[in-house]
Amino acid sequence: MAFGVISYHLTAAVAVPVAVVPLLYAGAMGAGAVGALASGVVYDRAGAAVLLALPVLITGVPVLALAPSAGLVLAGVLVWGAATGIQDSTVKALVADLVPQPRQGTAYGVFAAFEGAGALVGGALYGSLYSARPALIITVAALQATALVLLLVTLRRARRASPGHGPAYGRT
Structure with missing residues (x-):
C-alpha cells in the first residue's frame, strides 16, 4: 500500500490538513525505525520466521489507514x-542469508528491481481501487496471502538445503 x-x-476523506501529512509520514518513519530494530533483533535470535508477521501487518494497513476516523487512520499509518x-x-537480511556472498550484489539488485x-x-x-475500498482491502489481503505462502515455501526450501545453517533457517 x-x-x-x-x-x-x-x-480527502478524513480532512487532515495537507501540512500535517508530512508530520504523519515522519511518525510512520519513526515506527519504521522501531519495527526495523525490533525485527532485526528477533531475526538474529529466532531466524526468518519473524518475517511471517509482515504479510499480516500489511493486510491490516488498508483496513486501518482507509478508515473514516482519524484515530484508526493514524494507527494504520503507524502499522x-x-x-x-x-x-x-x-527482508534484506534474509536475502543475505539465502544467497551466497559472491552473488549478493546481484541478488540485492534483483530484489530491488x-x-x-x-x-x-x-x-x-x-x-x-481507492474508490472501491472493499475491493482494495480484499486485493491487499489476497496479495499478502500469496506473499505468505511464497515466504513459507522459500523458508522450507532454504531449511532443507542447509539445515541449521544461519538465521534464515530458523533456530529453536
Whole structure:
C-alpha cells in the first residue's frame, strides 16, 4: 500500500490538513525505525520466521489507514511505517542469508528491481481501487496471502538445503 494513497485519504476523506501529512509520514518513519530494530533483533535470535508477521501487518494497513476516523487512520499509518521498516531492513537480511556472498550484489539488485516494479504496479492498482475500498482491502489481503505462502515455501526450501545453517533457517 503506497503512502500516496494513504495521504490522499487523509486529506480527502478524513480532512487532515495537507501540512500535517508530512508530520504523519515522519511518525510512520519513526515506527519504521522501531519495527526495523525490533525485527532485526528477533531475526538474529529466532531466524526468518519473524518475517511471517509482515504479510499480516500489511493486510491490516488498508483496513486501518482507509478508515473514516482519524484515530484508526493514524494507527494504520503507524502499522504501515512499522511494516515498511521491517521490509526495508530484515527482508534484506534474509536475502543475505539465502544467497551466497559472491552473488549478493546481484541478488540485492534483483530484489530491488522486483520491489520497485511491485511498488509501481501496486500504487497504480491501489490508486485505481481507492474508490472501491472493499475491493482494495480484499486485493491487499489476497496479495499478502500469496506473499505468505511464497515466504513459507522459500523458508522450507532454504531449511532443507542447509539445515541449521544461519538465521534464515530458523533456530529453536
